[in-house]
Each structure stands twice: as C-alpha cells, then as structure tokens.
Amino acid sequence: MRQTAGMPIDAPRTARERARAEITAEILDTARIHLARDGAAALSLRAVARDLGMVSSAVYRYVPNRDALLTMLIIDAYDGLGGAVETSEGAVARTDYLDRFLATCHAVRTWAIAHPQEYALIYGSPVPGYAAPEDTIGPASRVPVVLITIIVDLQSSGRAPRPAPVDAGVAASIAPISDFAGGQVPPDLLLRGMASWSGLFGAVSFELYGHLHNVVAEGTAARTAYFDHQMRRVAEGLGLGSGTVAR
Amino acid sequence: MRQTAGMPIDAPRTARERARAEITAEILDTARIHLARDGAAALSLRAVARDLGMVSSAVYRYVPNRDALLTMLIIDAYDGLGGAVETSEGAVARTDYLDRFLATCHAVRTWAIAHPQEYALIYGSPVPGYAAPEDTIGPASRVPVVLITIIVDLQSSGRAPRPAPVDAGVAASIAPISDFAGGQVPPDLLLRGMASWSGLFGAVSFELYGHLHNVVAEGTAARTAYFDHQMRRVAEGLGLGSGTVAR
C-alpha cells in the first residue's frame, strides 16, 4: 500500500524503524526551518545535515536527493495552506456565500504573508527541471475544491442565475476537471471556480512578489483594503456578489 | 548622466570603450541564451565565461556580480514583453476596446509561452534576497499602462457607465499609482486596470507553472480556448464586455 499525504503513517515495528522515522522527521523539520528562513533556492542538504550534527552523506540514507526533500516540503506547504483555508472557510455560515468566498481569499493571503517562502515554493516559478510528482496533486487541489464548492453550493441553493451555456470548445477544454468532478457540475460553474482561483492567486502573488510596489501603499491596512476590494470585484464577476463592489 | 533602459547608449569614443561595450553585449547575449535554456536559477557566470572563451574571473571586469547580470536580464525581459504587447495592442482599432484588451491578454500569454524562463524571471518568485532595483520599474510598468489606458480610453469615449464611487480607504490605498497617473484618473478605473492585470497574470502563470495540469486539457487549442474564455470573463467584470461571456 502506498503512503499518501494525510494518511497516517504505519506504526514502526522495530526500534530501527522507529529511529528511521524519527530522523526523517527531524530532517524534514530542519529543512522546513531553513526553507522559511532562506527560501527554496538556498535550501542545502549539507546545511541541514550540519544542523542535525550528522555528516552530509548520512542524510542521503533518508532522503534520495534534494528534489525529494523539496517535494516533501511542497506537500507540506499545500497541506498547510489547504488546512488554514478549510478552517477559515468552514467557520462561516454555509449560506453566506460571499462571506465564504471572502474568508477563503483572506485565508490564502494571510497564510501566504505568514509563509512567503512556502507560498513561493508552491505557487512561484517551478525549479527548472523539476516536475511536480503525482503525490502533490491531492494536497494541491484543496483550495480550488473549496472555491468550486462555494459556487456549486450557491448554485444548488437556487439563489443564483442558471449556469450560462458555454461554447463547446471551451467546455471540452476543461474535460479533465469536469471528469474529476464526476461530470455533474455544469462547465460554467467550474470555469467560474477556476477564474476565482486564478484571480485570487494573481492578487496574492502580485503583492507577495513586490509588484504592488509604487502601486498600492505599503501598510497592512492599505494592502488589506485593496485586496478585499479586488476580491469583492472577483466575486461580483462570478455571480457571488452582494450587489455592489463598493463597500 | 545615468544610463536608463530605452535610452540610446553613448557612442564609445576610444577603441577600449568600444571593445568594452562589445564584450559586455556578448556577455549579455550569452547569458540570455543560457537563461532561455536553463532558467535563472541555473544561470552561471562561469558557464557564460566558458562559452565566450574567457576565464571566469574576467567577466567580473564587466559585470559586478551574478545579481547584476540577472537585473540586466530582467530589464531585458520586461522590455521584450512590453514591446510585444504594445505592438499587438497597437494594431487593433482604437475604439474596439474589448479587442484591445483581448489582444493584450493574448500577447502576454503568447510571449510567456515563447519565453517561459524570462517570464518566470520577472513574474515568478523573486530570487531570495534579491531586491528589484529602481531601473526595472519603468520597463515593468509598460503592460499595466497599456491595460489602464484601454480602460481610461473606454471611459473617455462615454461608452461606459460612470466610474463607481470607491470607499475612501480603498481609494487611499492606491495613492501611489494614482499620483503616478497625475491624480486625474478616477480610482475605480485604476482599480479595474489593476484587477485586469492581476487576473491576466494569474491565468498566464497558472498555465505556465503547471497548475492547469489535470484541470484543462493539454493541447494548444484547449488551452487557448480556456484562456480566451477566462479573459473575456475578466473583461466582463471590468465593464469591457461585449454583452456575454459565451462566444
């Protein structure tokens, strides 16, 4: 049976297996600290080894190579973000669709600001030559699933206009996600969900990567007000609005 | 007098100055090739030197360090994208506002797909510890200026609803860009411009960084159809729409 993130790790039987799991966890913990402090590009297996008081070649007994360590950290980051978002969104009354959406947006942004290097690791430019392994797609889909669920819920509540017809070519283009959703969700809603997702991602990334420099004032209040306004605009465009963008 | 991108280089007087300019250009050219092939993270001064048949320490006579070389490539990339977008958008009739917007979007995406590493360099996660110098803000603003201009043009044509009133806090948050625009452009329009810019950026980045994997079908046709649809949706949300998102 394969191990997948979120699944509890098999209880180690022997002392050796226990030690192995423990040391692997220590490596991951240390790597996490280094990542948060220095960023993914500067993550060094040798430095992690030094911090743990082991010789550099010893970590290769636990981690096949640097890319594998990064992959673990990527899954970690996806799960961290996904958990934060699910908690935040889950605390809002189910029928307050706009608030659910805004809670999701702000949760993503708050997490990103608190964990900039982790965010950059999962949503920044991929390390060249690095291909995201299949293990990441589960954790990676947690946030978009939340967004699409909000839109689908709004739809089923009957409080939204009927899904708009979508051009056949466009509908065909999203066949993969449509299949993933069991083919039951109208393409228009999936497209809305994706649009909100990429709009949210764009706004957070812009802020985090410094593209709002000389555009939006630097303080926390200004940045939050700007972000909130723009996310309300996105919601509006999705049929999630409360009537007007202005607050 | 300081040299700024876009400004013609002073004609070199002596043979030495001419040689210097030439070798610096060769270094930049080679670095550009390496960037396109291997990505920014793998850009190596030593490798560039090798390609040019010079010893590694010699390039330090022309480029202070690796970061400076990256900065030149960043300015280069901004200008390349800006030029491509301005050309594309400039070819559309001035009064076809939606088409101007879509031309801009598709130009950004086309350039990004053709120059993925350059795109990642300017819109991906910034290299840790690297702060974008002031020289980049001019070239960096070319695309957003195009977008905001479209929206302002539409506004002045009288074919759009009046700019919506904006919450005072939100309006204050965009003081920097508002000042940059001379204080004449209504905040609502600037906010729309920024929203379109970050929506466009989000969509292109998602595709380029592989976040559409298992979501949107892989082929060129599917990806283009999806992108076009989403950009039309963004346009819609901006008041640039032609009436309906469906084509």
Add this chain to the structure above:
DNA sequence: GTCTAATGTGAGCACTGCTCACGAAACAGA
C-alpha cells in the same frame, strides 16, 4: 551466535560565486 542488511564516516569529484596578486596592454598627458 552468526549472518545480513541498515546505518554512519570521510574522502573525493565536479561544480558554483567571488577575490586577489600579478603581469601585459592600452590610453592620457607632458
């Protein structure tokens, strides 16, 4: 108690950015 497999060690390879002392060449001023 023995045998095998897992684990830790340190040397080593090839690479990186960057510095520095050293000559050689090119320029500028007298």
Add this chain to the structure above:
DNA sequence: TCTGTTTCGTGAGCAGTGCTCACATTAGAC
C-alpha cells in the same frame, strides 16, 4: 615620443554546493 596611470586578462585559491563510494560499525533476523 616618453612616462605614468588605468584597464584588462590570468590563474590560483577560498568556501560553499550536490552527490557517490568504499569502508567500518551496528542492530535485527534466524
């Protein structure tokens, strides 16, 4: 034309990286 000053190319060297490998040690299985 001669002299003095910059500028430029060279190669060695430092500190760091990822990763491999032969070797010793140790822990678990039988």
